Amino acid sequence: MTTLAIADGRVLRPDLTVTAADVLIDQDSGEIREIGPDLASEADDTLDAANSLVTPGFVNGHCHVAMTLLRGYADDKPLETWLREDIWPAEGELTAADIRAGAELGLLELIKSGVTAFADMYFQVPEVAAAVETAGLRARLGHGIVTIGKDGETAREDAATGLEIAREYDGAADGRISTAFMPHSLTTVGSEYLAEFVPKAREAGVPIHYHANETADEVAPIVDEHGVRPLEYAADRGLLEPEDFVAHGVHVDETEIELLAEVGTGVIHCPASNMKLASGMAPVERLREAGVTVGLGTDGAASNNDLSMLDEARDAAMLGKLAADDASAVPAEAVVEMMTRGSADAVGFDSGRLEVGAPADLAVIDLEQPHLTPPHDLVSHLAYAAAAADVRHTVCDGRVLMRDREVLTLEAAAVRERALEAAEAVVERADA
Numbered sequence: 213m214t215t216l217a218i219a220d221g222r223v224l225r226p227d228l229t230v231t232a233a234d235v236l237i238d239q240d241s242g243e244i245r246e247i248g249p250d251l252a253s254e255a256d257d258t259l260d261a262a263n264s265l266v267t268p269g270f271v272n273g274h275c276h277v278a279m280t281l282l283r284g285y286a287d288d289k290p291l292e293t294w295l296r297e298d299i300w301p302a303e304g305e306l307t308a309a310d311i312r313a314g315a316e317l318g319l320l321e322l323i324k325s326g327v328t329a330f331a332d333m334y335f336q337v338p339e340v341a342a343a344v345e346t347a348g349l350r351a352r353l354g355h356g357i358v359t360i361g362k363d364g365e366t367a368r369e370d371a372a373t374g375l376e377i378a379r380e381y382d383g384a385a386d387g388r389i390s391t392a393f394m395p396h397s398l399t400t401v402g403s404e405y406l407a408e409f410v411p412k413a414r415e416a417g418v419p420i421h422y423h424a425n426e427t428a429d430e431v432a433p434i435v436d437e438h439g440v441r442p443l444e445y446a447a448d449r450g451l452l453e454p455e456d457f458v459a460h461g462v463h464v465d466e467t468e469i470e471l472l473a474e475v476g477t478g479v480i481h482c483p484a485s486n487m488k489l490a491s492g493m494a495p496v497e498r499l500r501e502a503g504v505t506v507g508l509g510t511d512g513a514a515s516n517n518d519l520s521m522l523d524e525a526r527d528a529a530m531l532g533k534l535a536a537d538d539a540s541a542v543p544a545e546a547v548v549e550m551m552t553r554g555s556a557d558a559v560g561f562d563s564g565r566l567e568v569g570a571p572a573d574l575a576v577i578d579l580e581q582p583h584l585t586p587p588h589d590l591v592s593h594l595a596y597a598a599a600a601a602d603v604r605h606t607v608c609d610g611r612v613l614m615r616d617r618e619v620l621t622l623e624a625a626a627v628r629e630r631a632l633e634a635a636e637a638v639v640e641r642a643d644a
């Protein structure tokens with residue numbers, strides 16, 4: 213057995229207490245073997261965690277990682293206008309190589325900010341999967357299906373691609389990659405395609421993930437046309453099962469909240485994207501109160517505009533208070549849970565907690581920073597004060613992805629160079 217010790221840190225436990233301890237990892241199985249004092253001397257390799265917080269790796273529950281290429285390309289517009297006027301035309305110009313370059317840039321950013329697992333919906337999934345395989349993260353990937361504006365044959369092909377990808381890539385990268393069937397949203401995929409493909413996704417045994425109830429404009433047409441709320445419409449079509457997870461869930465009413473809680477479908481809250489696109493304020497406090505599994509996601513870098521889960525946690529706490537008109541709503545403990553085990557549970561990863569037998573997915577945060585001093589409450593610091601640049605080490609599946617702020621699995625300068633070139637060329641084609 214090859215072992216790695218995370219030595220001399222303060223370890224964030226599943227009950228959100230912090231204890232001084234080492235973490236011993238079995239690198240062959242990728243699992244945590246022991247947490248306790250004096251474990252480093254027997255290990256094959258050691259990561260120094262003195263004056264640092266050892267936390268579960270953050271889980272980005274909803275992302276479009278290759279959209280880093282479109283960061284800053286189109287800002288300050290609402291969702292529908294942003295997608296139709298800017299993002300979809302630009303995405304129409306993306307080649308497979310571009311998506312690989314954008315995905316690698318996104319993965320570099322995720323590793324640097326302590327993320328060890330994420331869920332991603334995009335095009336050219338084989339390119340995203342290849343990047344994940346190299347970078348060493350854990351991911352649930354899916355091809356984003358859009359049928360509106362397409363003729364029947366093209367639309368069916370797109371849905372079939374979504375299913376094929378979900379079947380083919382499930383278990384890839386030594387099990388670090390899992391998949392989902394990912395219709396883009398309830399308004400951009402026709403119900404005839406859902407009727408045909410959802411049962412096939414169930415047969416394939418993969419969960420279903422989609423954008424839901426993100427804007428008021430997206431809710432109204434479903435209510436008008438079908439006479440039910442969007443998540444009732446989803447449930448009627450077999451799209452709301454315990455293993456499924458939806459992104460956003462901003463405009464959900466009480467019936468939908470109870471439905472989510474009853475079924476066990478998770479919601480990935482994306483506060484930065486919701487604020488930037490002025491989509492609205494998700495009722496996070498109420499969702500949690502009702503017993504809904506709530507995770508956190510950044511959405512893509514074009515609507516955020518970064519992939520930092522630490523920023524997202526702070527945004528979630530701040531926005532949650534504003535939405536509830538209550539300073540005690542969505543406290544630090546809630547967002548720390550949301551960015552770790554909340555997202556992991558919603559997406560279907562076993563990670564998100566530091567305990568014996570759990571996947572060795574963790575991040576080490578440097579506490580020797582002015583903005584993290586004094587260390588009264590480290591859960592508070594994670595939620596409100598820590599930043600991506602404070603992450604020292606990132607470990608996924610027992611493998612060190614970043615040591616002392618140096619990413620080991622990707623060549624940062626080359627990744628950045630390729631992404632710069634790809635982004636410039638895409639924008640040139642899109643604006644021509």
Ligand SMILES: CSC[C@H]1O[C@@H](n2cnc3c(O)ncnc32)[C@H](O)[C@@H]1O
Nearest residue numbers: 299333334335356357396423511512
């Ligand atoms: C079909 S692949 C995924 C698709 O989703 C688009 N997208 C990015 N952010 C959002 C969002 O907040 N709501 C809905 N759709 C979004 C992305 O540009 C891709 O086209």
Ligand SMILES: [Zn+2]
Nearest residue numbers: 423459511512
């Ligand atoms: Zn999204």
